[in-house]
Amino acid sequence: MxxxxxxxxxxxxxxxxxxxxxxxxxxxxxxxxxxxxxxxxxxxxxxxxxxxxxxxxxxxxxxxxxxxSHDNMGVSEEKVELHISSVMVKTSQSDLTFEINSTTKLNTLEINNDDSFMNSLENFISEAEQITTAPNKNLYSYDLNIVLENSQEIKVEIWENGDALYMYDFSEDRYYSSTGQSASNLHSMLVNIPYLPQ
Structure with missing residues (x-):
């Protein structure tokens, strides 16, 4: 005051x-x-x-x-809502590089309308669990360029070793594995794809 x-x-x-x-x-x-x-x-x-x-x-x-957001994520976040529209497959010659590109389609097969292949791949990705390291690749491994319905691309390499099917996600730099039925179905489909050089 x-x-x-x-x-x-x-x-x-x-x-x-x-x-x-x-x-x-x-x-x-x-x-x-x-x-x-x-x-x-x-x-x-x-x-x-x-x-x-x-x-x-x-x-x-x-x-x-x-x-x-899901647009920046690779396989792990897309497990929930994975809707594949097409897949490009090529046998991999190198562990370090992804060999499918848009300019060269040599020795590459595009799969669009094979529901059994798409379902096996979707089930394999949803069942796959993240692992810290993966074993060496066998004789054959496959580069897959997976195109989702929202036009997002996921670039992975898949190979079989022993009882499990392994996957390396190039965008996330992570390894995944699965021993389920969908993994064995997908591997048998990849091995038996016609016109894919082994």
């Missing part, structure tokens, strides 16, 4: 100063106008801070949503 008393005293002192009423009215007008300017600036600022916070939250949400 002492601050208010000091201000009251200062205003009383201001009244005692001899000035014309015109100058007093002009001072009062200036004080009131400066208060309005400050108030309008404060009212604008009051909306700027929440608006800026809202925009920042939206940007963070957008980037997180984009980062964790």
């Amino acid at each position: 002492s601050h208010l008393d000091e201000f009251d005293a200062l205003f009383k002192d201001l009244r005692n100063i001899e000035r014309s009423t015109f100058v007093k009215e002009q001072s009062l007008t200036n004080i009131l106008q400066s208060k309005r300017v400050k108030k309008s600036w404060y009212s604008k600022q009051r909306f700027i801070i929440p608006l800026t916070s809202l925009v920042a939250c939206f940007i963070v949400y957008f980037f997180l949503n984009t980062y964790f």
Whole structure:
């Protein structure tokens, strides 16, 4: 309360100063106008801070949503809703590179309308479990360029070793394996594909 008393005293002192009423009215007008300017600036600022916070939250949400969306994921996230529209298959000659590309279709087979193959591949991918390392490849391994219905491509290499079928996802740099019936069905279909050089 002492601050208010000091201000009251200062205003009383201001009244005692001899000035014309015109100058007093002009001072009062200036004080009131400066208060309005400050108030309008404060009212604008009051909306700027929440608006800026809202925009920042939206940007963070957008980037997180984009980062964790299914479009950036490979096989592991697509297990839930995997709808394959076509597959390109080629016997792999190298462990390090994916050998199917859009310019060269030499020794590559495209599978579009084989429901049993597509179902076996979808079941194999959904049953496959992630592993840390995979055993060496046998004589034959296969590069598969899987095109989903949303035009996303998944590039994998599949090979058999012992009782399990293994898969390496090039986009995720992860290994998967499965020993289920769909794995053996898929392997027998890959081995028996006509016109695919072994």
